[in-house]
Amino acid sequence: MLKIENLSKSFNKGTENEITVFNGLDLNIEKNKCTAIIGSNGCGKSTLLNIIGGSINIDSGDIVLNNNNISKLKEEKRAVNIGRVYQNPSMGVSPSLTILENMCLADKKGDRFSLKGLIKRNGTSKYVELLKDLDLGLENKLNTKVKYLSGGQRQSLSLIMAAMKYPDLLLLDEHTAALDPKTSNVVMEKTRELLKKYSITTIMISHNMKDAIDYSDRIIMLDKGKVVLDRDSKNITESELINIYREKIQVVA
Incomplete structure (x- = not known):
């Protein structure tokens, strides 16, 4: 479904501050599965998502x-087929x-569209039904500006x-890192429901080991741009992980 082959990426190339993030990375992401990417800060998680997304x-x-x-496609072209939810609730x-x-x-x-013809009132029923799935009452706030929503509502x-x-x-x-624990749990449950309903192939970065296990089908751990663990989520416990x-990462608790 998604194949990353012999990927290499360095920053500040040719200078004394050169940093190699990936050097020949190979990775296959399965269709209709949720793959969690974990690892310490600087291991390449966000860089990998930015590379896939085209930024x-x-x-x-x-x-x-x-x-x-899609290696040479611009970010806006990739966005037609790639959806993204960011850590900051206001970025999406x-x-x-x-x-x-x-x-x-x-x-x-x-699609091509004009701002004048952006909203078709007879087409709002579709949005109402989608929002009802969230069970947050947003279907009753269609004309509310998003800046007045909570972080959890924005992420949902x-x-x-x-x-x-x-x-x-x-x-x-x-996508739940900026939320409090209670709201994070709500958003993760909404995430699970959405992925199950639409069977969307997903890559999820998480620092939460429990979430990585509970909400994914597969866990990949990165360290210094390399895959050091690749296992089905059902075959590993939180303590083992x-x-x-x-x-692997040599993190002291």
């Missing part, structure tokens, strides 16, 4: 999505626009917006 160019290698090489939405306007924009992604809205066009791939970049994390 960071690679030095060499190939990124193949559904048999199409337009806070100054209403919930309805945000959903209309997401629905028009990849971002999830719906990222998935509503049925992307080939969904990237979740620590923490011990492996400490051993």
Whole structure:
């Protein structure tokens, strides 16, 4: 489904501050599965998602999505087939626009449209039904500006917006890291429901070992740009994962 082949990426190349993040990385992501990427800060997790999404160019290698090489595609072109939810609850939405306007924009992604014809009142029933799935009452706040929503409401809205066009791939970049534990649990449950309903191939970055196990099908651990663990989530416990994390990444609890 997603194949990363012989990927290499360095920053500050040719200077004394050169940093090599990836050197010949190979990775296959399975269709309709959620893959959790874990690892210490600086191991390459976010860089990998930025590379897949197109906001960071690679030095060499190939990124193949559904048999199409997207390595040279611009970020806006990739966004047609790749959805993303960011760590910052405001990055996946337009806070100054209403919930309805945000959903209309997401629905028009990849299409030509004019601002005048953005909202078709007879088409709002689709958005209402999508928002009802969240069970947060947002379907009754279509004309509320997103800046007035809580962080959890924004992330839940971002999830719906990222998935509503049925992307080939969904990237979740620590999308609950900025939320309090209670809200994080709510958003993770909404995430589980959404992924199950739409069977979306997903890559999820997480620092939470329990979430990585509970909400994914597969766990990949990175260290210094290399895969040091690749295992089905059902075949590992939280304590085992923490011990492996400490051993591989050499993190002291």
